[in-house]
Amino acid sequence: MTGTVIFDLETKRLAADVGGWSNIEKMGFAAGVTYNEVLDEYVRYSENEVELLLDTIHRAELIVGFNLLRFDYVVLRPYGLRVDQSLRRKSLDLLLEIHNALGFRLGLGNLAEATLGVSKSADGIQSVQWYREGEIEKILDYCEQDVRVTYDLWKYGSQHGHVLYRDRLNRVTRVSVDW
Secondary structure, eight states, X not given: OOOEEEEEEEESSOGGGGTSGGGGGGSOEEEEEEEETTTTEEEEEEGGGHHHHHHHHHHOSEEEXXXXXXXXXHHHGGGTOOOOHHHHHTEEEHHHXXXXXXXXXXXXXXXXXXXXXXXXXXXXXXXXXXXXXXXXXXXXHHHHHHHHHHHHHHHHHHHHSEEEEEOTTSOEEEEEOOO
């Protein structure tokens, strides 16, 4: 076991490229990043290192991510990730927690800006463009920044019992969290 691991990945293709959001498993793994809280270490994974990423996920005591269960794990299924009860129990999906609390989904960028005062550096569309251009380091940099934001958001929520977001009227609003 390796303690808590924060995780994010980027894909080779967009939903539109694979026939829609019901085909996430066809989007393909382009790159991913983990942060091990115990070791204070970021690890970057390119497409040919996906087995190392899967090993890290399986060894972790807690995996923290944003849209982990409905997206990241689905992308990794074709590479051999088994999403069983054991994996679900040790996974904390911040998006799912926020959705359960509010009844609707919010983007990581919204939560990061309102709670932490930081912006995301890119988005999934830009990441796929970088993949098409062979710019894997740019994808890894972006992915690492998302892992940092996810970690900081998780820590803030853990310490304060809430995170912040901007509602449809652009008001900063608090949502209670228990993670």
